[in-house]
Amino acid sequence: xxxxxxxxxxxxxxxxxxxxxxxxxxxxxxxxxxxxxxxxxxxxxxxxxxxxxxxxxxxxxxxxxxxxxxxxxxxxxxxxxxxxxxxxxxxxxxxxxxxxxxxxxxxxxxxxxxxxxxxxxxxxxxxxxxxxxxxxxxxxxxxxxxxxxxxxxxxxxxxxxxxxxxxxxxxxxxxxxxxxxxxxxxxxxxxxxxxxxxxxxxxxxxxxxxxxxxxxxxxxxxxxxxxxxxxxxxxxxxxxxxxxxxxxxxxxxxxxxxxxxxxxxxxxxxxxxxxxxxxxxxxxxxxxxxxxxxxxxxxxxxxxxxxxxxxxxxxxxxxxxxxxxxxxxxxxxxxxxxxxxxxxxxxxxxxxxxxxxxxxxxxxxxxxxxxxxxxxxxxxxxxx
Amino acid sequence: xxxxxxxxxxxxxxxxxxxxxxxxxxxxxxxxxxxxxxxxxxxxxxxxxxxxxxxxxxxxxxxxxxxxxxxxxxxxxxxxxxxxxxxxxxxxxxxxxxxxxxxxxxxxxxxxxxxxxxxxxxxxxxxxxxxxxxxxxxxxxxxxxxxxxxxxxxxxxxxxxxxxxxxxxxxxxxxxxxxxxxxxxxxxxxxxxxxxxxxxxxxxxxxxxxxxxxxxxxxxxxxxxxxxxxxxxxxxxxxxxxxxxxxxxxxxx
Numbered sequence: 001x002x003x004x005x006x007x008x009x010x011x012x013x014x015x016x017x018x019x020x021x022x023x024x025x026x027x028x029x030x031x032x033x034x035x036x037x038x039x040x041x042x043x044x045x046x047x048x049x050x051x052x053x054x055x056x057x058x059x060x061x062x063x064x065x066x067x068x069x070x071x072x073x074x075x076x077x078x079x080x081x082x083x084x085x086x087x088x089x090x091x092x093x094x095x096x097x098x099x100x101x102x103x104x105x106x107x108x109x110x111x112x113x114x115x116x117x118x119x120x121x122x123x124x125x126x127x128x129x130x131x132x133x134x135x136x137x138x139x140x141x142x143x144x145x146x147x148x149x150x151x152x153x154x155x156x157x158x159x160x161x162x163x164x165x166x167x168x169x170x171x172x173x174x175x176x177x178x179x180x181x182x183x184x185x186x187x188x189x190x191x192x193x194x195x196x197x198x199x200x201x202x203x204x205x206x207x208x209x210x211x212x213x214x215x216x217x218x219x220x221x222x223x224x225x226x227x228x229x230x231x232x233x234x235x236x237x238x239x240x241x242x243x244x245x246x247x248x249x250x251x252x253x254x255x256x257x258x259x260x261x262x263x264x265x266x267x268x269x270x271x272x273x274x275x276x277x278x279x280x281x282x283x284x285x286x287x288x289x290x291x292x293x294x295x296x297x298x299x300x301x302x303x304x305x306x307x308x309x310x311x312x313x314x315x316x317x318x319x320x321x322x323x324x325x326x327x328x329x330x331x332x333x334x335x336x337x338x339x340x341x342x343x344x345x346x347x348x349x350x351x352x353x354x355x356x357x358x359x360x361x362x363x364x365x366x367x368x369x370x371x372x373x374x375x376x377x378x379x380x381x382x383x384x
Numbered sequence: 385x386x387x388x389x390x391x392x393x394x395x396x397x398x399x400x401x402x403x404x405x406x407x408x409x410x411x412x413x414x415x416x417x418x419x420x421x422x423x424x425x426x427x428x429x430x431x432x433x434x435x436x437x438x439x440x441x442x443x444x445x446x447x448x449x450x451x452x453x454x455x456x457x458x459x460x461x462x463x464x465x466x467x468x469x470x471x472x473x474x475x476x477x478x479x480x481x482x483x484x485x486x487x488x489x490x491x492x493x494x495x496x497x498x499x500x501x502x503x504x505x506x507x508x509x510x511x512x513x514x515x516x517x518x519x520x521x522x523x524x525x526x527x528x529x530x531x532x533x534x535x536x537x538x539x540x541x542x543x544x545x546x547x548x549x550x551x552x553x554x555x556x557x558x559x560x561x562x563x564x565x566x567x568x569x570x571x572x573x574x575x576x577x578x579x580x581x582x583x584x585x586x587x588x589x590x591x592x593x594x595x596x597x598x599x600x601x602x603x604x605x606x607x608x609x610x611x612x613x614x615x616x617x618x619x620x621x622x623x624x625x626x627x628x629x630x631x632x633x634x635x636x637x
Contacts, residue, residue, distance in 0.1 A: 326478075327441065328478045329478050329479075329480050331440055331441070331462060331478070332474070332477065332478035332480065333480065333488075333492075334461070334462040334463040334466070335438050335439075335462055335463075335465075335466055335471075335472055335474075336466055336488075336492035336495070336496075336544065336548065337463050337466035337467045337492055337495035337496040337548070338463055338466075338491055338492055338495045339463050339495065340461070340463065342491065342495070343463075346480065346483050346487075346488070346491065347480065347483070349482065349483070350480055350481050350482030350483035350527070351481065351482055352482065353481075353482035353483070354481060354482045354527075
């Protein structure tokens with residue numbers, strides 16, 4: 001399949017060739033670059049031949065006024081509209097197995113109040129589910145779409161996001177799964193001329209959550225902000241893989257992911273890839289990942305990659321940090337009479353507050369703050 | 385009445401070459417209404433004294449005592465010391481991203497008093513204090529020390545001093561990096577604390593400049609980890625004229 005975009009071909013490990021043909025995606029061994037961090041054994045066979053069935057999740061839609069949500073057949077024209085071509089076996093299998101898609105359409109010029117929410121609730125079914133969602137923000141529309149995931153399920157899905165010219169869209173993917181859930185999500189956005197997308201990934205629950213979020217530009221002047229927040233607890237594997245493909249000039253990308261880890265075997269992985277193609281002159285990109293390690297026994301892997309094929313850019317940078325509590329911060333707060341537990345609580349809240357403010361979805365703000373608080377109660381506060 | 389008594393304090397710090405003794409027997413008594421200036425060259429241990437009294441984990445007390453109204457300060461945790469009535473205005477206040485100044489001040493006040501301050505009077509108090517220190521009311525919404533200018537950091541320290549109202553304050557080079565206007569604003573704040581409330585202050589400084597605005601009752605020359613000489617305010621004038629050379633060379637012998 002040829003690329004929808006007329007851009008130079010690049011040979012880059014950041015940009016594996018996609019394919020809809022399962023034969024092009026052999027069963028991974030775990031030694032592949034894109035799989036080396038993922039505990040394959042805990043994927044419930046999603047990467048092998050595990051059968052898919054219906055009913056893994058119930059889906060509830062709450063559409064904001066003016067937004068159209070419909071179910072379409074697997075062969076509907078909306079599928080593939082974003083240019084998503086599976087680059088790994090799980091995504092390819094989910095594509096083939098999905099028996100339809102949920103399409104969210106924000107009509108042209110519509111300025112939508114409030115968020116459209118699509119809630120997926122895992123039913124604890126034995127068979128894995130394959131999901132497909134297509135979000136289309138038509139020209140000059142403005143809106144927010146929240147995809148939430150809770151309950152118990154094994155789910156592989158593909159989510160396509162099309163932001164047409166001049167549109168502004170916020171998409172939040174909220175993984176608040178039960179402890180035993182497994183979720184492999186591939187999310188791809190195509191960002192139009194002068195369009196802007198804010199993509200937010202929040203991962204709290206689940207045994208294994210692997211989340212690929214990628215974006216490319218269908219025209220110049222587009223802007224992508226990718227924000228992420230995660231809390232990996234004991235035994236949990238949370239992996240976010242990001243790829244911003246600067247396929248057009250004068251485009252922007254800004255990626256900030258922040259996570260906290262606590263408990264034995266908590267594992268967080270963040271891969272931040274940015275490719276600046278030859279054609280992408282005058283672009284600006286920055287990516288950042290910060291991890292706060294709250295207890296012993298956790299592992300955080302943070303890998304930013306930047307590939308630049310043109311020097312004619314405004315700016316490109318990245319930052320990555322994995323740290324423990326800053327003793328000086330704790331000392332400063334405690335020297336004002338604040339007890340150690342409370343000081344730790346303040347620091348962690350502060351760590352996430354900046355990000356929550358940037359997410360700027362009022363309906364979610366309180367929920368996110370409450371979740372941080374309840375995560376803290378699990379460990380940070382009881383350990384001292 | 386409050387008294388901070390430091391008696392024969394020895395403090396060391398871990399270095400690559402093993403423990404190094406920084407404070408070598410410091411003895412000082414600070415009573416209500418007294419302002420003690422500690423002056424000394426770089427590396428004499430002035431800041432170590434401040435941080436040791438506040439309980440910074442980097443420093444190990446190897447001998448001596450520190451008591452506040454007879455209570456053993458060294459046996460207390462960092463936050464217990466603050467709740468007992470000690471306050472350290474830091475030379476390099478620490479950034480706490482995402483925690484607003486107003487949240488921080490309220491949390492600290494609640495911790496010190498053991499109960500939340502009454503909302504209405506508290507907001508008034510905070511705004512009045514910020515205003516006196518030439519800090520905008522919007523200051524409260526900013527993250528603690530993040531992106532603050534040098535002057536803003538110091539004025540924020542003094543705002544805390546006035547609002548938390550400790551028994552004894554230690555000011556660690558609060559004058560460093562301030563232009564003359566900021567220095568006056570900060571000094572006024574310290575003077576309000578000293579004069580209006582009759583509190584004890586330990587003022588650590590490298591320069592005599594701040595002593596034009598805050599008049600000390602006692603001046604101590606601090607060299608090589610201990611007090612080399614003590615005197616009245618005129619000792620500061622002598623240091624201004626002659627520097628620390630005389631004391632440094634005496635200590636080196």
